[in-house]
Amino acid sequence: MITLQPNRQEEAESQINGTGNDDMEFGADLVFRPPARFLVDVYLEDEDLIEESTTHSNDNNTNYHPESVGGNFDLNWLRDACDVIVKGSSSQLPRDELAMAICRVLDSEKPGDEIAGDLLDLVGDSAFETVQDLITHRKELVDVVHHGIFVLKSDQKVPGSQSRMPSYGTRVTVQTESELQSDKLRRKEGKKKQRRGTDQGNDNELSSMSFSSLIQASTVKKHHKGYEEVTVPPTQTAPMKPGEKLIEIKELDDFAQAAFQGYKSLNRIQSRIFQTTYSTNENILVCAPTGAGKTNIAMISVLHEIGQHFKDGYLHKDEFKIVYVAPMKALAAEVTRTFSHRLAPLNMIVKELTGDMQLAKNELEETQMIVTTPEKWDVITRKSSDMSLSVLVKLLIIDEVHLLNDDRGPVIEALVARTLRQVESTQSMIRIVGLSATLPNYMEVAQFLRVNPDVGLFFFDSSYRPVPLAQQYIGISEPNFLARIELQNEICYNKVVDSLNNGYQAMVFVHSRKDTGKTSEKLVELAQINEDLELFKNVDCYSQNSLLDF
Numbered sequence: 418m419i420t421l422q423p424n425r426q427e428e429a430e431s432q433i434n435g436t437g438n439d440d441m442e443f444g445a446d447l448v449f450r451p452p453a454r455f456l457v458d459v460y461l462e463d464e465d466l467i468e469e470s471t472t473h474s475n476d477n478n479t480n481y482h483p484e485s486v487g488g489n490f491d492l493n494w495l496r497d498a499c500d501v502i503v504k505g506s507s508s509q510l511p512r513d514e515l516a517m518a519i520c521r522v523l524d525s526e527k528p529g530d531e532i533a534g535d536l537l538d539l540v541g542d543s544a545f546e547t548v549q550d551l552i553t554h555r556k557e558l559v560d561v562v563h564h565g566i567f568v569l570k571s572d573q574k575v576p577g578s579q580s581r582m583p584s585y586g587t588r589v590t591v592q593t594e595s596e597l598q599s600d601k602l603r604r605k606e607g608k609k610k611q612r613r614g615t616d617q618g619n620d621n622e623l624s625s626m627s628f629s630s631l632i633q634a635s636t637v638k639k640h641h642k643g644y645e646e647v648t649v650p651p652t653q654t655a656p657m658k659p660g661e662k663l664i665e666i667k668e669l670d671d672f673a674q675a676a677f678q679g680y681k682s683l684n685r686i687q688s689r690i691f692q693t694t695y696s697t698n699e700n701i702l703v704c705a706p707t708g709a710g711k712t713n714i715a716m717i718s719v720l721h722e723i724g725q726h727f728k729d730g731y732l733h734k735d736e737f738k739i740v741y742v743a744p745m746k747a748l749a750a751e752v753t754r755t756f757s758h759r760l761a762p763l764n765m766i767v768k769e770l771t772g773d774m775q776l777a778k779n780e781l782e783e784t785q786m787i788v789t790t791p792e793k794w795d796v797i798t799r800k801s802s803d804m805s806l807s808v809l810v811k812l813l814i815i816d817e818v819h820l821l822n823d824d825r826g827p828v829i830e831a832l833v834a835r836t837l838r839q840v841e842s843t844q845s846m847i848r849i850v851g852l853s854a855t856l857p858n859y860m861e862v863a864q865f866l867r868v869n870p871d872v873g874l875f876f877f878d879s880s881y882r883p884v885p886l887a888q889q890y891i892g893i894s895e896p897n898f899l900a901r902i903e904l905q906n907e908i909c910y911n912k913v914v915d916s917l918n919n920g921y922q923a924m925v926f927v928h929s930r931k932d933t934g935k936t937s938e939k940l941v942e943l944a945q946i947n948e949d950l951e952l953f954k955n956v957d958c959y960s961q962n963s964l965l966d967f
């Protein structure tokens with residue numbers, strides 16, 4: 418049985434990211450609980466193989482729709498969904514025509530509730546659940562469509578570049594009933610748009626493209642001799658919302674500005690969480706992609722705590738302690754350095770307390786911010802005999818809280834539980850700030866940290882990355898060991914050269930010190946053979962090691 422119920426995560430996300438219920442897209446608050454799923458094994462570049470490897474558990478049953486592979490709602494998922502619909506005869510259009518028509522509807526400027534009708538017209542009532550998915554994942558799909566258009570357009574701009582799709586013979590314009598229907602639909606959409614006087618932009622581009630070229634352009638898998646390359650395109654940056662602005666450092670209190678020397682403004686994520694983090698005592702959980710600037714979020718919460726103890730222009734340092742739990746000793750050392758340096762103008766003493774760095778009793782007393790690891794803080798707080806330290810803790814920052822799901826989870830869980838018990842038994846306030854990478858179950862983690870999801874939960878997906886991230890994965894299938902290493906070095910060399918030619922730098926990580934020497938020798942050898950040595954010269958600093966010194 419299919420159950421539709423309000424999706425708490427979507428609901429929370431819309432609140433979190435600042436869209437009120439009024440702006441919520443139709444269907445965004447509904448979650449699909451799937452019936453028994455069937456698997457779709459997708460091989461991206463080879464059409465024949467796709468046909469062979471796409472398996473359905475029940476071809477006669479049209480009342481189901483494909484689950485996304487690995488949670489990705491991309492053009493491959495759309496093609497599979499259309500395949501199911503076409504096989505179930507609920508659409509007159511052939512699969513790719515249907516997929517393209519859906520792309521055009523999704524890419525239109527209409528709001529969610531309006532496109533629902535258009536989508537149902539296209540796919541038929543029996544594919545209602547697919548329409549739900551299309552609306553819920555509209556942004557992801559539109560992003561890949563735009564990426565495909567971009568790739569196709571840039572291919573066309575390269576002089577002499579060949580079309581990615583082979584062309585077969587002459588085009589014959591014999592139209593079937595379904596093609597006529599598709600043309601009619603396109604004309605209807607065009608007329609509607611013209612009437613509205615809207616810019617046809619991508620829509621025109623989409624009309625002149627075939628779905629197969631679009632899917633190829635946004636293809637994630639390429640097959641080369643001896644290896645495969647999987648490309649994950651970058652997620653488009655979420656546009657600024659109306660009224661959204663970056664908070665300038667000069668707007669902060671004077672003492673807070675001292676900790677942000679060298680910064681001009683908070684970034685988007687920091688600006689979004691600023692009010693709750695700096696002006697309230699709410700527990701917070703921030704889930705954001707790597708490199709999003711979570712250290713500064715911790716800093717804002719530290720500054721809030723400092724602000725609480727600034728009285729008559731004097732910081733009452735003996736009234737409070739801040740504990741920062743970092744997942745590893747090396748990170749604890751780095752955090753200690755950063756905070757120590759940045760909080761020095763406020764006379765704050767920041768010390769590391771880990772297995773490597775012990776603190777004497779008097780050192781602990783004069784420290785305001787303790788940077789520790791989960792295990793160390795667990796040991797310290799377990800000693801109920803010595804509560805003098807923990808009673809002074811007013812702020813507990815837990816970095817990388819997603820490790821709750823890891824081996825270290827039970828330790829983090831224990832220290833959070835102990836903190837919460839202390840809050841209850843002493844009726845004193847200890848604010849908890851959780852920082853994490855993007856978590857799928859952020860609602861549960863928020864609940865565990867006693868974060869009010871309406872106020873203190875902030876979830877930012879990869880569209881909020883300050884620098885969009887494109888990823889390429891290469892899998893070498895060459896079975897012979899030596900040939901594999903040879904090929905690996907060649908691929909590495911080509912990637913490095915591409916990067917340097919584009920004006921970027923490149924960093925190569927290998928497994929061991931020995932491999933470092935070997936790999937750099939190989940890169941130099943290849944640079945000599947290809948007469949690329951100039952590219953590897955370190956023009957900025959001759960004295961430092963360059964690849965050619967190896």
Ligand SMILES: Nc1ncnc2c1ncn2[C@@H]1O[C@H](COP(=O)(O)OP(=O)(O)OP(=O)(O)O)[C@@H](O)[C@H]1O
Nearest residue numbers: 680681682683684687706707708709710711712713
């Ligand atoms: N407001 C800002 N303005 C300019 N640069 C910033 C700002 N905030 C952070 N950065 C820079 O962004 C980079 C990433 O920040 P940070 O290391 O805090 O990210 P993170 O989210 O903690 O990443 P990770 O998940 O890898 O730990 C750093 O180089 C930092 O100096």
